[in-house]
Amino acid sequence: MAEMTYAEAAKQAIVEEMRRNRRVFVLGQDVQTGAYAEVLPEFGPERIRNTPICEAGFYGAGIGAALTGMRPVIEAAFSTFCYSAMDQIVNQAAKSRYMFGGQASVPLVIRAFVAYTVAFAAHHSDRPWGLFAQVPGLKIIVPTTPYDVKGLLISAIRDGNPVLCFDDLTLASMRGDVPEGEYTIPIGLADVKRVGSDVTVVAVGGAVHRALHAARMLEGDGVSAEVVDIRSVAPLDRRTILTSVAKTGRLIVVDPAPGTCSVASEVAATVAEQAFTRLKAPVVRLTAPDIPVPFSPNLERLMFPTGEDIVRAARELIH
Amino acid sequence: MRTRCSIPEKTLQEMMRRMLRIRLFEERASDIRVEAKLPGVLHNCIGQEAAIVGACMALRADDFLTGNHRSHGHPIGKGVSLAPLMAELFGKRTGVCRGKGGSMHLADFSAGSLGESGIVGSLMPVAVGAGLSARLRGTDQVCLCFFGDGAANCGPFHESLNLAAIWKLPVVFLCENNGYAIHTPQAQTTAVADIAQRAQGYGMQGEVVDGQDVLAVHDRVVHAVARARDGSGPALIEAKTYRYCEHSEFGEPADPPPYRNEQEIAFWRARDPIELFLGRLEAWGALTREAFAAMKAAVRAEVDAAVAFARQSPAPEPQALWEDVFI
Ligand SMILES: Cc1ncc(C[n+]2csc(CCOP(=O)(O)OP(=O)(O)O)c2C)c(N)n1
Ligand SMILES: [Mg+2]
Numbered sequence: 001m002a003e004m005t006y007a008e009a010a011k012q013a014i015v016e017e018m019r020r021n022r023r024v025f026v027l028g029q030d031v032q033t034g035a036y037a038e039v040l041p042e043f044g045p046e047r048i049r050n051t052p053i054c055e056a057g058f059y060g061a062g063i064g065a066a067l068t069g070m071r072p073v074i075e076a077a078f079s080t081f082c083y084s085a086m087d088q089i090v091n092q093a094a095k096s097r098y099m100f101g102g103q104a105s106v107p108l109v110i111r112a113f114v115a116y117t118v119a120f121a122a123h124h125s126d127r128p129w130g131l132f133a134q135v136p137g138l139k140i141i142v143p144t145t146p147y148d149v150k151g152l153l154i155s156a157i158r159d160g161n162p163v164l165c166f167d168d169l170t171l172a173s174m175r176g177d178v179p180e181g182e183y184t185i186p187i188g189l190a191d192v193k194r195v196g197s198d199v200t201v202v203a204v205g206g207a208v209h210r211a212l213h214a215a216r217m218l219e220g221d222g223v224s225a226e227v228v229d230i231r232s233v234a235p236l237d238r239r240t241i242l243t244s245v246a247k248t249g250r251l252i253v254v255d256p257a258p259g260t261c262s263v264a265s266e267v268a269a270t271v272a273e274q275a276f277t278r279l280k281a282p283v284v285r286l287t288a289p290d291i292p293v294p295f296s297p298n299l300e301r302l303m304f305p306t307g308e309d310i311v312r313a314a315r316e317l318i319h
Numbered sequence: 320m321r322t323r324c325s326i327p328e329k330t331l332q333e334m335m336r337r338m339l340r341i342r343l344f345e346e347r348a349s350d351i352r353v354e355a356k357l358p359g360v361l362h363n364c365i366g367q368e369a370a371i372v373g374a375c376m377a378l379r380a381d382d383f384l385t386g387n388h389r390s391h392g393h394p395i396g397k398g399v400s401l402a403p404l405m406a407e408l409f410g411k412r413t414g415v416c417r418g419k420g421g422s423m424h425l426a427d428f429s430a431g432s433l434g435e436s437g438i439v440g441s442l443m444p445v446a447v448g449a450g451l452s453a454r455l456r457g458t459d460q461v462c463l464c465f466f467g468d469g470a471a472n473c474g475p476f477h478e479s480l481n482l483a484a485i486w487k488l489p490v491v492f493l494c495e496n497n498g499y500a501i502h503t504p505q506a507q508t509t510a511v512a513d514i515a516q517r518a519q520g521y522g523m524q525g526e527v528v529d530g531q532d533v534l535a536v537h538d539r540v541v542h543a544v545a546r547a548r549d550g551s552g553p554a555l556i557e558a559k560t561y562r563y564c565e566h567s568e569f570g571e572p573a574d575p576p577p578y579r580n581e582q583e584i585a586f587w588r589a590r591d592p593i594e595l596f597l598g599r600l601e602a603w604g605a606l607t608r609e610a611f612a613a614m615k616a617a618v619r620a621e622v623d624a625a626v627a628f629a630r631q632s633p634a635p636e637p638q639a640l641w642e643d644v645f646i
Contacts, residue, residue, distance in 0.1 A: 025455060046455060052485070057444045057478025064448020064462075067433045068383065070455055072448075087475075091438050092445060101417030102643035103428035136644055160646035 001179055007172045009146035010111070011035050013153035014073055016182060018043055021071065024157055027051050027058055028075030035075075055084035059110070063092050063162075066108040071157055076112035078124045079166060093162040094137030108162045109153070114205065115169040116256060116293060117300060125293035125300075127205065127257040129166050129233045133266070139163040139187050140233040144208040146176035148231060151185030159187060170206040190237035192244065196226035199250040199314050202241055202267050204230040207254040207305060214310035223318055233263055238270050245271050249280035250317045256304045259287035281317045286310060323603045324534060331605050332614070334376055334533055338368040338593050339618045341392045344401055345564075347622045348391070348408055348422075352568060355630070358410045360569040361422050363562070364392040367495055369592030370558035371396040373536025374463055374493045377544045383431045383449040383462040385442035388423040389495070389562075390435030393465055397430040405625035411632035418635045419643070433462070439500075440466065440473030443492070447479045450488030450553070461489040461547045463540070469500025471514045480521040480555065489547035491540060494557040496530065501566045502578035518555035530558030531592045534599070561587035 004012070018024045018039075025047040032040050036048045051058040055076075062072040076082050082089060089110070096104040116125045129140055139161050143149035149167070156163035193208060194215050203211040208229045215225035226244050230236070245251050251271050255264035264285045271283055286305035294300055324331075345363040352361060364371065367389075375396030378384065386393035394404060394415070404425050407414030414420070415427050426432040433449055436442045446464035453460040470476055471494060483490045494514050498505055511517065518525025524543070529535045536558050543554035563584065565575050600606035606614075 023456075052478075052481060054478035054481065056475045057447065057482045060441070060444020060475065060479070061448035061451055061482055064385075064433060064445035064450075065452040065455070066448070067445065068449045068452040068456075070452045087438055087441050088444065092434070092436070092441060096434060097646060098643050099416065099420050099424055100426050100428065100434065101414070101419045103416070103426070104434070105646045139645070 001177045003175055004146055004178050005172065006146045006149055006167070006174045007035070009150040009178045010153055010167060012178070013150040014157070015039050017154060017157045018047065020182070023069060024071045024073065025049060026073045026075060027062060029053060029077060031075050055081055056088055059085035059088040060092065062108050063088060063106055066106045067096070067104055071107050073109045073111065073157065076110050079112040079114050079128050080123055080126050082110065082112055082128070089132070089138070089162070090135050094135045097161070098137060105160045106162045107160045109156045109165060110162070111165045111167060113167040113169045117170060117304060119295055119297050119300060121295040122292035127288070129204065130255070130257050130262040132164055133234050133263060137162070138234060140166070141187055142166045142168065142205045142231060142233055144168065144171060144205060144229050144231065146174065146178045148185060148191070150178050151183050152187065152231070154182060155184045155187050158184070163187065166205065168205040171209070188232050188235040188237055190240040191229045191231050192226060192240065193229045194225065194227040196224040196248065198224045198248055199252060199317055200226045200228060200244040200248045201252045201254060201310060201314070202228045202230060203254040204233065204263055205256060207256050210305060210307045211254055211310055213307035214314065217307065217311050218314055221315065223314055225314060230263065230267070236266065238274070241267060241270065242275050245275045246278045249278055251279070252284045252286060252310060252313050252317070254286045254305050254310060256288055258290045259285055260290050262287055284313045284317065286313060326534070328605045330376070331600060334372055334537070335593070335596060335600065335606060335611070336614055336618065337372045337376070337396055337398065338533065338596070339615055340401065340621070341368045341371065341395045342593065343615070343618050343622045344395060344404070344625070345391055347626060348405070349564070349568060351626065353572070355409065357408050359421050360567050361408070362389040362567045363564045364389045366563040366587060366592070367497060367530065367560045368392060369533035369596065370493070370495050370530040370536055370560045371465070373533040374540045377537055377540035378461065378463055381431060382460050383433055383446070384465065385433050385446040385449070385462065386426070386435040386465045387439065387442065387467060387470065388435070388437050389467070390423055390425040393435060394425050394427040394430055394432055397427070397432070399427045399430045401621055401625040402628040403427070406629040406632045409629040409632070410634070411629055412635040412639065413628065413632040417639060440470040440475040443470065443475045443479035444482070446490050447482045447488060450483060450490040451486060453489055459489070459548045461491060461544050464490055464492045466492065466494055467500065468494060468496040468498065468505045468509070468514060471517065472508050480518065480523065483553035484521045484523045487550065487552040490553040491543045491547055492553065492555045493540065494555065495560055496557050497560050497562045499566070499578070502576055504578070513557055515555055515557040523553050523555060525555040525557070527557045527559060530560030531590045531595055533592060533596050563588060
C-alpha cells in the first residue's frame with residue numbers, strides 16, 4: 001500500500017499497463033510534457049504520443065489503432081473537448097462492433113476530466129456521463145477514489161470495448177491508499193461506500209463525497225444513510241441500487257449533471273419501476289439545473305448539490 | 320494505346336474479373352431490389368470500378384482498407400466472396416455483418432476492412448490509426464483509405480491528411496472523385512480544381528489519375544503503397560471517375576432531379592472502365608472476346624449463386640438483436 005493522490009493512482013494504472021503490455025500507448029495533447037513527462041524516456045515518443053489539436057483526427061486514429069490490435073488510451077483533457085470528436089466516439093467507436101456483426105472490437109480508453117466549481121465557465125465544465133450513457137456500445141466509468149481509479153482503469157485498458165473514464169477534477173488531489181502492482185475492479189459494479197439502514201443516497205462522481213459528508217452529519221441526528229457510489233454509469237449496476245433501496249425504503253439520487261434525462265433520472269426510474277412497493281417515500285433527485293455552467297463563483301456555487309442539500313432532503317424524507 | 324505492360328497476364332485478368340464482379344453484383348442488386356424487397360437504400364458505384372480495383376489490387380492480403388457509404392465495390396475489389404455481401408443486402412443472418420449493417424456497411428474484416436461508413440469522411444482518421452498501428456506493431460502493413468470528393472471538404476479529411484503526414488504513416492488516401500456529392504457538383508463546394516492539390520498543404524504527395532483506366536490507377540497506387548510500406552509516408556491519389564447510376568436507390572424508382580445531363584453521362588459511358596480495359600487486353604492478346612464472355616458468364620453464375628444463397632438464408636433470430644453490443 002502507498003498513499004497517493006487520485007491523479008497519481010490513475011497514472012500508475014496506465015504506466016503499469018504500458019509496462020505489462022506493449023500494445024498500450026497514450027495519445028493526446030501535450031502528454032509528453034504533462035503527466036507522462038517522467039516516463040517519456042522509458043516509453044519514448046511513439047507510445048507517449050503528442051497530437052495536434054484535432055479531436056476527430058486523433059480519436060479516429062485511436063479507433064483505427066484499436067481495431068488493428070493496439071490498446072490506445074486517449075487523454076482527452078476536458079470532457080467538453082470530446083464533443084469535437086462526437087462522431088468518432090458515437091458512430092465509430094461505439095457502433096462498429098454491433099454494426100459489423102461482431103467482426104470488430106474497439107479496445108479504446110478515453111480519459112476526460114470533468115472540472116466544475118473552479119470557475120472555468122461553460123466551455124470547460126460539463127459532466128457529460130449522462131449524455132454518453134445514451135450511446136449503446138460505450139462503457140462509462142466515473143471513479144471516486146485513488147483505489148477505485150487504479151483498479152477501474154486497469155480493467156478499462158484490458159476491456160475489449162470502448163470505455164470512457166470521467167475523472168472528476170474535484171477529486172484529483174484527494175489522497176488514499178493504493179496497493180502496489182496490479183489489481184482490477186470490474187466495470188459494471190457499484191460500490192456501497194457506506195453502509196446504512198434509513199436512507200439510500202446513490203451518487204456519481206464528486207457527489208459521492210458530498211453524500212459521505214452528509215451521511216456523517218446525519219449520523220448526529222440518528223439517521224443512518226447508506227451511500228452507493230454508482231462508479232460505473234454504463235453498464236449501470238441496478239442490482240446494488242435496488243438491493244439498497246429494498247433495505248432502506250428511501251432514495252436520494254445525487255448527480256452534479258443537469259437533471260433532465262440524466263443518470264439520476266435513470267436511477268430514479270429504475271427504482272420506481274422495480275422497487276415501488278418497497279418505497280416509504282417518494283424518490284428525490286438532487287442534480288444541477290438545466291443551465292450551462294456560469295463563470296462567476298457566486299453563481300456557479302448555486303449549481304451543484306451540496307452535502308447540506310443532501311442532509312435536508314434526507315431529513316424531509318424521514319420526518 | 321500503351322505498349323504491353325509488365326503486369327502478368329493472370330493479374331490483368333483478375334483485375335478484369337474483379338471489375339466485372341462489382342458491376343454484375345450491383346446490376347443484379349439493383350434489378351432485384353424492388354422485387355426482392357431489399358430493405359433500405361443502395362448506393363451503387365457502377366462506373367467507378369477501375370478506381371476501386373486498380374487501387375485494391377495494389378494491396379497485399381494483410382493490408383487494411385476503409386471505405387464509405389458507397390461500400391459494395393471496396394470488399395469486392397479486395398477479392399472477397401460475394402454471397403455474404405449479397406446476403407447482407409437482404410438483411411439475412413448469413414450476411415457479412417449478420418444483417419446488422421446493410422448496403423452502406425459491407426465491410427469484410429477478414430479481408431482487412433476496418434469499416435464502411437455512413438458518415439461522410441468519418442473513417443479517414445480510422446485509416447490513419449491503422450497506419451499508426453502498423454508502425455507501432457512493427458509490421459509493414461499499409462492502409463488504403465477510400466473517400467469521395469464530397470468528403471474532401473469535411474474536417475476529418477484535413478485532420479487525417481495532417482496526422483498521416485506529420486507521423487509519416489503508411490496510408491494511401493484514394494479519392495473516388497465522381498464529380499458529385501449527391502447532386503452537388505464539385506466546383507460548387509471546392510475552390511481548387513483538383514482535390515489532389517490539397518496534399519501539398521499537408522506536405523505529402525498528391526496526384527491526379529484517370530480513374531477510368533484501371534492500369535493507370537494501379538500503377539500510381541502501387542507506387543504510393545511501395546513508398547508507404549518503406550516508411551516514406553502517405554500519399555493522396557485522386558481518381559477522376561463517374562457514377563452512371565443515381566446517388567442512391569430507395570423505395571419506388573423515381574426520376575432524378577436535373578443536376579446532370581445526358582451528354583455528360585454519355586461522355587463518361589464512352590470511357591467505360593471495363594470496355595477500355597477490354598480493348599487494351601484484346602490488343603495485347605491477354606484476353607480474347609471469347610475469354611471475356613466466358614469470364615462474364617462465370618461471374619454471372621457467381622452472382623446467381625450469391626442471390627440464391629441470400630434468398631435461402633434465414634433471417635436473423637430475434638436473439639441476435641442483443642448480440643455484439645459488447646465483446
Ligand atoms: C457527415 C455526413 N453528412 C452528410 C451525409 C449525407 N450524404 C450521404 S452521401 C453524401 C455525398 C457524399 O459525396 P462523396 O463523398 O463525393 O461520395 P459519393 O456519394 O459521391 O460516392 C452526403 C452528403 C452523410 N452521410 N454524412
Ligand atoms: Mg462524389
